[in-house]
Amino acid sequence: MGCAAPAVTETYRKYSLGKGGKDATQSLKPIGLEEEKAIGGSLAIQVFNRYGGLYDNPELQRYITLVGQSLADVSDRPDLDYHFAVVNSEHPNAFATPGGYVFVSIGLLRVLENEAQLAGVLGHEIAHITHKHALKTLERNKKVAGFGALTVSMLGQSPDVFDKVIEQAGEIIFTYGLDKNLEYEADKMGAEYTDRLGYDSAGLKSFLDILNQSQPGQDSVFLSTHPSPADRLSHLSAGSSASSKPVFAAEFKQATQGKL
Numbered sequence: 001m002g003c004a005a006p007a008v009t010e011t012y013r014k015y016s017l018g019k020g021g022k023d024a025t026q027s028l029k030p031i032g033l034e035e036e037k038a039i040g041g042s043l044a045i046q047v048f049n050r051y052g053g054l055y056d057n058p059e060l061q062r063y064i065t066l067v068g069q070s071l072a073d074v075s076d077r078p079d080l081d082y083h084f085a086v087v088n089s090e091h092p093n094a095f096a097t098p099g100g101y102v103f104v105s106i107g108l109l110r111v112l113e114n115e116a117q118l119a120g121v122l123g124h125e126i127a128h129i130t131h132k133h134a135l136k137t138l139e140r141n142k143k144v145a146g147f148g149a150l151t152v153s154m155l156g157q158s159p160d161v162f163d164k165v166i167e168q169a170g171e172i173i174f175t176y177g178l179d180k181n182l183e184y185e186a187d188k189m190g191a192e193y194t195d196r197l198g199y200d201s202a203g204l205k206s207f208l209d210i211l212n213q214s215q216p217g218q219d220s221v222f223l224s225t226h227p228s229p230a231d232r233l234s235h236l237s238a239g240s241s242a243s244s245k246p247v248f249a250a251e252f253k254q255a256t257q258g259k260l
Helices: 005-016 033-050 058-073 115-130 133-139 152-157 159-176 180-197 203-214 229-238 249-256
Strands: 083-087 094-097 101-105
Touching: 033 083, 033 094, 033 101, 033 133, 033 159, 058 083, 058 115, 058 180, 058 249, 094 115, 094 159, 101 115, 115 133, 115 180, 115 203, 115 249, 133 159, 133 180, 180 203, 180 229, 203 229
Parallel strands: 083 101
Antiparallel strands: 094 101
């Protein structure tokens, strides 16, 4: 898969522009795949705008895509069209938007020590997508419940509705975060994806341990919208067992050296 920017722009233009309006009074119905892509694509543009744009290193972008797509292939939604990108932010951040968009910051990559840790982070974000955590939270949001059947046609014909949905989805991802239990589920499933692919499933735990000890700056959305690293570690430790699978430290160093 390539970098996310072109696909994101195309998705946003297709579904966010339009004329006219539509009155809808029913409760919001489950969000379908095309709507998921429309919402996720628009939010992905916000990630680029908020966090420094695409990091200018094609080789690093390809490496992150290779690891991420390999995890996506063993996930619970392997047929989704995934896009992975590194954003040019010094703060440790990672994001997933609906529809298959996954981002990590250059600041987060600088914290990592091996590929298993990278896989743990990417697996966590992929799990948010495969389990539709943001969409399920959005469907329960009272501020958008009055919009009725949220269809691609409706999104295209009613920009005001689309903007309201994106506003609420943005608050979930960038400001308030998801319910703690959804984060714990993403940790568990992310670790499982890494195990399926052949990594040491403790990669995410070791990354969280680094965060727990270092506690990087307050501008890290990864910290402000998630439970504390200590809480996440306790939940992961409760359901994990020892692993003898590799962490690929040398491979990670070779792939990132001179690029971070």
